[in-house]
Amino acid sequence: MRTPDLIRFARDAATGNPLRTFLLVLAMAIGVAAVVVLTALGDGARRYVLNEFSSIGSNLVIVLPGRSQTGGFNPGNAITSTPRDLTVDDAQALLRASAVHRVAPLAVGTSEISVGGKLREVMVAGTTAEFIDVRRLVLAQGRFLPAGDWRRGASEAVIGAKVRDEMFGRQAALGQLVRIGDRRFRIVGVLAASGQGLGMNTDELVIVPVALAQAMFNSNTLFRILVEAASRDAIEPAKAQVAEIIRLRHEGEQDVTIITQDAVLATFDRLLGTMTLAVAGIAAISLAVAGILVMNVMLVSVAQRTAEIGLLKALGATSATIRNAFLTEAAMLSVAGAVLGFLLGQAGAAIIRQLYPAYPAFPPDWAVLAGLATALTTGIVFGVLPARQAARLDPVESLAKR
């Protein structure tokens, strides 16, 4: 039997019973669609978290006071006492490292901002002009803090988008004078709304020069030093150099923790990647169920078409031809189900992306390929038994059946 004839014969056999074929294709499609959608969700979660981290800035090396810390970006860490505080001088010293591109000190505390009778609690971040580049923030209006001596600073503040909305409403914020704590500041810039940035929502942030923040909170400690390495490859050298400089400045004691964004990203990447894999595995069970359904339906089909099989044998079909015809039919149903399921799954993922634009629910390529491959494999593997049964039928008995 020629291959095109075989395919046509199998197609006619499949379309000869539309309801059976439809249900089978549907079952297969649901299995594949489940794999596609669930992995899209899982991988979407991974991408979402990675995006969140990336939004902090790239090639970032973060210096935390204290030896080994597990807290991450917790503002509460600002209060913890450590043997030696990180200071603005420490931060400035880091600029000497060759692998370091930019440095931004960060002092954090909470205070009140008031203007025109409105009062609001805000998080105040004391930093320098480099902060906007290191953290990859975008300004909506005005300008950022001016570059200059880190130990001084004009009474100028940059506010987050939400703070601006709540304090000023429709009025212009730029150039306005506000009171933060017991000092007066002039608003020179407004950050673009982002909503992102783990642990510290920049929309609700007020940024002031680091010297003024330290004065405001009556402390000379820093919450963090953000270091941007010169390039991706320079992250590790930067980390080593930063550690060495701080160690020398702190009388030979290694009393800071240095984390790289890459390490955090890699951990999350692994964690969520594994989760996606697990979800894909669960979805694959539905494919196995669909495979068993293929077998069941094909067995029924063999039983229903016994007379036809006997006839084909009488007309000179070999066992191999009969087996191939049934295998081809099973494979075609699986392919149709897999393709339909793929389209349904992609459509489902697209709907999720429409509903939650921030959530990048794209199914990963490997999952789509694995889903399609599993569908085909199960369809064919579970098609083997019915096909063999059809091939083994005795022609005399088959022809007698009607």
Add this chain to the structure above:
Amino acid sequence: MSAALIELAGIERVFHLGDSEVHALRRLDVSIAAGEYVAVMGPSGSGKSTLLNLIGLLDRPNAGVYRLEGRDVTTLSAEEQARVRSERIGFVFQSFHLVPRLTAGENIALPMILAGIAPAQRAERVARALGDYGLENRADHRPDQLSGGQRQRVAIARATIMQPAVILADEPTGNLDRATGEEVMRLLEALNENGVTLIVVTHDGSLGARARRQLLMEDGALQNDQSRSNRVIPEACVLPT
């Protein structure tokens, strides 16, 4: 007798039904020459259908030798037997056995599809067969849109499309009315006149009488083997020769 198309020697066929053994065929020796027109007759259970299935290579004997065109086909593998069926044997069944989802033309083409013949050649031969059997405007009809006679004509066209040496017909008129049955038999006999060996299984005496040779089966054995030439003196056959 090497010229014989079909040569059966010492054929035994035993079926096991539970504990009991049923001898469908007992030590059968039959020889059929090319171009013969043979009717296999006998009551039901006499083994005539089993004989036809054996000749058609759908069944294997438990003992004995079957030579088709001088070649021992009992020892062939299933694949080789399928090939012989495809090229040398055509079947016509009582219940037509057309594939319901295929059109008349597609049903006729089925043996050629299974044999792997190129589509162009198939189309040409199907067109010729449709013409030969008066089915030109029925080519795209499905079996359920055809009359009984038309269905059997499609079946005969299918049986002959591979130009077999022998046509095996199992009660070919069993599901047809008298006039249509007559028409179908004439088609089969016309094929026989063109040199195709025709073997018809029937329990209809008048149908069997049309054949030039009758094989009368009873209890799995050949009761009587008479040729029409003997019937010039019908009484003679009563006497054992």
